[in-house]
Amino acid sequence: MINYPNKKKVNISSTNSNISRGMNLEKDLNDSNTFYKSINRALIYKKPTPIQVVKVDYPSRKHAKISEAYYQIPSTTDYNGIYKGKYIDFEAKETKSKTLFTFQNIHDHQIKHLLSVIEHGGIAFIIIRFSSFNETYVLDAKQVIDAYYTSEKKSLSYKEIKSIAHLVTEGFTPRLKYLDIIDRLYF
């Protein structure tokens, strides 16, 4: 098979800096959720990335190999689960910026989904990491939704986030003690 010059084969996690950055927060959250699950504190999972499968090969009877598929835009948020009997739902975002968190990476239907969660009596928030400062914040969904619909600059500044969001304490187990903030904010 010929590799055309414009058909580069790349390993997504090692070459795409946006995705690999996102993966750090994702990995920290997954590790934290695994820990929270192991001590029976909460049951929170990341939803799989939605992928549209177009073609499947069967190299053998038992094995299905997907040979053509495409990433889809998620219809909801990345994480949900149950904590202290309550439905919990959040999106996690990482930015390299030292000044801004822009709403570019949040889809409109994700904002609507977070609003629906609140209306149905669930707990909804966003976890934002400023990777340049290695700081991770919990921001109540209501404040994100408000800013999303009212902010003309379609962003929240680092300063604003520092004043309205809650800095997550980091440690070893769990990596991100974000449920301590959820306790303070919602229980």
Added chain:
Amino acid sequence: MINYPNKKKVNISSTNSNISRGMNLEKDLNDSNTFYKSINRALIYKKPTPIQVVKVDYPSRKHAKISEAYYQIPSTTDYNGIYKGKYIDFEAKETKSKTLFTFQNIHDHQIKHLLSVIEHGGIAFIIIRFSSFNETYVLDAKQVIDAYYTSEKKSLSYKEIKSIAHLVTEGFTPRLKYLDIIDRLYF
């Protein structure tokens, strides 16, 4: 590229009868959940199928084409969400059998997941469709878990399910009125 005789390319949804059968219940549930969401009754989604991506091509700057990927075993159940402020979680299974629902297709960690949901105060159940009779049942997760760990035949008979589960009324909107049963069982 040569198509080797054992490398058949098939469209999974049209040729694999197991999967296409499963897709009917899945489609009915997705339609029902879309309807429930539209009338603000509940917020319930199917989680995407977990897929391990091995290789991604970039035919153009903006487009990522997954060229090698594999289906993974789900670590949780297929559906979750929020209903009347409560966390709700379930697995949906379809069988052609006229006599039995076997536990073969339920993974051990899915049973453990349903048990965890109950322990954390959530609502957990299984939806089972006997496609030969076109009958769909809601079965409380506790009864499935009990049978899973105690039944020597690793199955529930159609008769047993008829006596312990709850037949879902079908209609147009929603296709499956399964939340009416959830109301009776858990609220």
